[in-house]
Structure formats: structure tokens, C-alpha cells
Amino acid sequence: MHILFQAAVLVLAGAIGWGLAKDKYAPSPEEDIHMDAVDAADLPAEADDAPGVPAQVLTCYRRMNPLTLESANEAVFLLEDGEEVKLNFSGEGGLHLQAGDRGLLTWRGMRLIRFEKENGDVIGGMFYAPAGENADE
Numbered sequence: 001m002h003i004l005f006q007a008a009v010l011v012l013a014g015a016i017g018w019g020l021a022k023d024k025y026a027p028s029p030e031e032d033i034h035m036d037a038v039d040a041a042d043l044p045a046e047a048d049d050a051p052g053v054p055a056q057v058l059t060c061y062r063r064m065n066p067l068t069l070e071s072a073n074e075a076v077f078l079l080e081d082g083e084e085v086k087l088n089f090s091g092e093g094g095l096h097l098q099a100g101d102r103g104l105l106t107w108r109g110m111r112l113i114r115f116e117k118e119n120g121d122v123i124g125g126m127f128y129a130p131a132g133e134n135a136d137e
Contacts, residue, residue: 052104052116054080060097065090073097075112077105087112093123 120131
């Protein structure tokens, strides 16, 4: 019984340590949306209307979240200044990102907000909209 108690204490201490480490490296909600050089006061309230930064997809991997069993994606983008940005997002949008795709990227912290491909397709954090559906009618 003594061994079981020690094991439970070790597991609890590990979980607490993991939670503290996770919170330390999590992006803060105050982080700005990364965009082209634009004054924040001139931007509309909605992030979807914000201009993006020119970027190219280097890699995109699809994974499954083991807790929720939902699809998850991890993509690495190369910005025009040479910086690499690794972003995570849910949904089926990752099916439509291929290495070499170019477009305008908007993100917050490590989360993809929107990637608009040169062909007009839009991939968001939870959606994919083909170019034909984006046209204003």
C-alpha cells in the first residue's frame, strides 16, 4: 500500500509540474494578430478582415488530438523576411495545404487565423472555403 501511495504522489506532482510548464509557454491572449505593417487603430474589429503577411507553406502535417479524437494540423510557413512560423489549427483545412502554396497569412500566437492562397482559396482555423465560394455576388 505504501508503494501505491508514493506512486500516486509522484503522478500528482508530475501533473502539477506539467500544468505549470504548459501555462508558462502558452501564448498570452493579449498577443497581437501578426499582420503586414499596419497601424492597429486603422484595422477593423474582426480578424478575418485584417490583411495578412505574404508567406509560403513549407510543411503541413495532419494529426489527431488524442483527447478529443478530432483532427488537428501543424503547418510551417516561411515568411518573406525568411522567418519560419509553426502554427496549429483544427479542422479539415490541412487537407488543402500543400508544400509550396503561397498566399497571405494571418495568425495569433501559435494559432492560424487565416491563410488566403494565391488562387483565392481561404483556409481558416476551422474551415476551408474554395475560391468560387469567396466571390461577392
